[in-house]
Amino acid sequence: QVQLVQSGDEVKKPGASVKVTCKASGYSIISYGINWVRQAPGQGLEWLGWINTYTANTNYAQKLQGRVTMTTDTSTSTAHMELRSLRSDDTAVYYCAREFKYYDVLTGYYIPGLDIWGQGTTVTVSS
């Protein structure tokens, strides 16, 4: 069964760091990229960044540049997202999601879609 299982909920103080773990099973983690997405209470989805789990190349949302690091440990099939200098507005549910690439035989292009999602990790930032 293909799934992503995330680490447990976290409560952090402002200024601290948090590291969320996302363990892949049922497929090889290096076959597909991992995206990270968060959702503040009562709000919409916010894309945080992407990691190529094979090359370790990353790209982060501009607003998080300098505070976020995404990594992969291929030996344990696990992706990590670390967010530093936490603020109250970082309070959210954090999701990892597999970026599947569908092959379009007509055009020869690969078309992305976030097809498998973790269950979410609630990060609460409060003094």
Add this chain to the structure above:
Amino acid sequence: EIVLTQSPGTLSLSPGERATLSCRASQSVSSRYLAWYQQKPGQAPRLLIYGASSRATGIPDRFSGSGSGTDFTLTITRLEPEDFAVYYCQQYGSSPPMSTFGQGTKLEIK
């Protein structure tokens, strides 16, 4: 950064009716890089449509996507009770890989 604007913010319909949800981009988006997701309360999002018009695995054929350029549409024919949820569109940029989501459309039972 490409901004996606979804409309309406809330759509009130009855089971059996047809729903039309809009996603408008601030600049042209390749159809290959436009996806739709459904999210129910307390759950992770679920991929419905990729490449603007292709249904993901297991998605019923009452869901369809269309559009190009800056205007995209998700249509749900014959609404079922389980379709009432929040729907998000998402676009990808390919170089560098970036992405944004629309703010969502809440589909509620009338």
